[in-house]
Amino acid sequence: MRKHSRRRFIVTASAAASVAILGPSLFDASRVFAAPLTRRDIGGLSASDPIITGYKTAVTAMKALPATDPRSWSYQAAIHGTYTAGAHTAWNTCEHHTKFFWSWHRMYLYYFERIVRKYSGVYGWTLPYWNYSSATQRQLPTVFRDATSSLFVPNPDRPNVWNTGAASLPPAHVDTSAGMAQVSFYPGGSSSLESNPHDNVHIDIGGASGWMGDIQAAAQDPVFYVHHANMDRLWNLWKAQGGGRSDPLSDNAWKNTLFTFFDENKTQVTMKGCDVLNAAAQLNYNYEGEPAEVTETCRRIFFPPWVLQLVELVRWPGPPVICGPERVSIPIEIKALRQRMLSAAQSNTQTLVLKFDDVEAERQPGVVWEVYAGLPSGKEPDPESPYFLGTMALFSTGVRTKMGHDFKPAEFEFSLNRVIANALRTNADKLEVTIVPSGILINGKRSQPKVAAPAKIARVSIAIENQQKR
Numbered sequence: 001m002r003k004h005s006r007r008r009f010i011v012t013a014s015a016a017a018s019v020a021i022l023g024p025s026l027f028d029a030s031r032v033f034a035a036p037l038t039r040r041d042i043g044g045l046s047a048s049d050p051i052i053t054g055y056k057t058a059v060t061a062m063k064a065l066p067a068t069d070p071r072s073w074s075y076q077a078a079i080h081g082t083y084t085a086g087a088h089t090a091w092n093t094c095e096h097h098t099k100f101f102w103s104w105h106r107m108y109l110y111y112f113e114r115i116v117r118k119y120s121g122v123y124g125w126t127l128p129y130w131n132y133s134s135a136t137q138r139q140l141p142t143v144f145r146d147a148t149s150s151l152f153v154p155n156p157d158r159p160n161v162w163n164t165g166a167a168s169l170p171p172a173h174v175d176t177s178a179g180m181a182q183v184s185f186y187p188g189g190s191s192s193l194e195s196n197p198h199d200n201v202h203i204d205i206g207g208a209s210g211w212m213g214d215i216q217a218a219a220q221d222p223v224f225y226v227h228h229a230n231m232d233r234l235w236n237l238w239k240a241q242g243g244g245r246s247d248p249l250s251d252n253a254w255k256n257t258l259f260t261f262f263d264e265n266k267t268q269v270t271m272k273g274c275d276v277l278n279a280a281a282q283l284n285y286n287y288e289g290e291p292a293e294v295t296e297t298c299r300r301i302f303f304p305p306w307v308l309q310l311v312e313l314v315r316w317p318g319p320p321v322i323c324g325p326e327r328v329s330i331p332i333e334i335k336a337l338r339q340r341m342l343s344a345a346q347s348n349t350q351t352l353v354l355k356f357d358d359v360e361a362e363r364q365p366g367v368v369w370e371v372y373a374g375l376p377s378g379k380e381p382d383p384e385s386p387y388f389l390g391t392m393a394l395f396s397t398g399v400r401t402k403m404g405h406d407f408k409p410a411e412f413e414f415s416l417n418r419v420i421a422n423a424l425r426t427n428a429d430k431l432e433v434t435i436v437p438s439g440i441l442i443n444g445k446r447s448q449p450k451v452a453a454p455a456k457i458a459r460v461s462i463a464i465e466n467q468q469k470r
């Protein structure tokens, strides 16, 4: 017994000695840091910041590992999605447009960050986030544009317009307002933040054929992870607003479903929703500048004070709507519904919603559509106008050619509350819904969007979402 503990002591001492000689890269990345490590805004980091140089070092090292090593760059990307055949533990397991969108990506990033930390050689390395909500950060962050660095991906896997810095994200494509206003996860789904900005950023950067636009390839691009760090931050910010916003703590599947990953020592690990409720307390990281985190616990069963119930008012009777390169208009008959719609939109417990169901395309359209209601004829669609509802893009769902994951059609929900009074300003019997493809900004100007494949919307309807007291 004595001998055993003495041996252990010797091992520890020699490990410590080699750390001192060989530098910080041998620090155990899983060690407990005293205070939460802070994930930083990439916009504030210079190219020589250890966060950036460490990321480059780690990407190079991870690419050099054999593909069978779960810490290798290709294996990590394949956990998200891959076209490579073969069944390997945890491959193709990403969750999109399900209730696990937030939690699964948090777990994925958590282990990815531990692996990068180990290979970065930087003590306490953290994943930076790309804050495209800031108007000065809508181009690809500069460190990803340096063709000599491991953070670079050449055309066409990452289109040249991004690598040259010519392209930027249109403000309407990174508009978090609808998602932040939402008070709960969609039943069975995630959040409209997954659509805008998450899916839009993927499609804007990847287009129809770049990696970022394709879930099977996206995580091969090092920019994927800074995009997702920002999404993870938005999850915290969403909850921090209060007003009943909470994770679905009454949902046992959400809390207890186990997902599989690998840590920095190649050890297979599992995690569940209950393990990732509080990033700072449970996972030991926070975000630069974020408000105090809301503390949740799985021991407390939380039911939101309301249930959401959807009542359909009217359905477009026409054929499926085909969205191609041209603008399309859908005149929805609302003659008998005007008053009901207006009062729903003004009520505190109701939301008037426009729904698109069973949306699909044969392959990645590579474009983000803007959706308007009541746009006056002859008026150019402008997302700053009071007719703008939101955006539609197909990333993880609705695209037929994806392998690995089962096909699932996409659905979209837009709140009409804000625009309906304007949209109904004339006494017309119809509410005109307009869908128009919108391109990324090139040198600050809207570009002509290229629609690689049309999207088909099988059902367009208007419904009232009631928040009913339990």
Ligand code: C2O
Pocket: 080, 094, 095, 096, 105, 198, 202, 215, 218, 228
């Ligand atoms: Cu799992 Cu941004 O994708």
